[in-house]
Amino acid sequence: MTTPVLLEEEDQAPRKARRTRRLERHLKRGGNEELNIVSMIDVFAVLVFFLLVSSSIAAARLNVLSLNLPSNDQATPPEKLPLQLTVSLLPGAMVVSDRNGAIRKLDNTPAGYNIQALSEVLVETKKAAPSENSLTLLVAPDVPYDDVVKVMDAARLTPAEARNLGLPRELYPLISLGDAQGTTPVSPGATP
Helix, strand or coil: CHHHHHHHHHHHHHHHHHHHHHHHHHHHHHCCCCCCCHHHHHHHHHHHHHHHHHHHHHHHHHHHCCCCCCCCCCCCCCCCCCCCEEEEECCCEEEEEECCEEEEEEECECCECCHHHHHHHHHHHHHHCCCCCEEEEEECCCCCHHHHHHHHHHHHECCHHHHHCCCCCECCCEEEEEECCCCCCCCCCCCC
């Protein structure tokens, strides 16, 4: 049993000597090598350029924001609030409302939604607020798509009679769609 142990030690002794000789040769050849930092300097130069450019762009964005804060001695008139016109398509009726509440409730006719009456109401509201261009259309889940398109067309295009009176060709060209809150018609005095 002692013989195999001696053989292993004898095999390891030449390996250690070989490793030691290789390490000594390596140290003699390259022992005084210096660290090459030229590539690292190149990376830092590009990084500094990138940081300078990005900081100037960020500073330019901050300078775009110009605030004119009112002073205490100046009385400014309050800005006119937008109309926020809304047409709600419910299963039994249409409700036209603005930011203050319901303007008019239009019950369905036997043929369906009363598009003619809606057009008249929208012409009246356009005459009252000619600068308003947006309208929100709230649709109940069971309303047919064809009716939605008819209402959108009535809200977007001005009738010929109203155009003859001087209204623009488009009543409310900016129409947003949404889901109606309830499926029951709202009473005229209540907010939809």
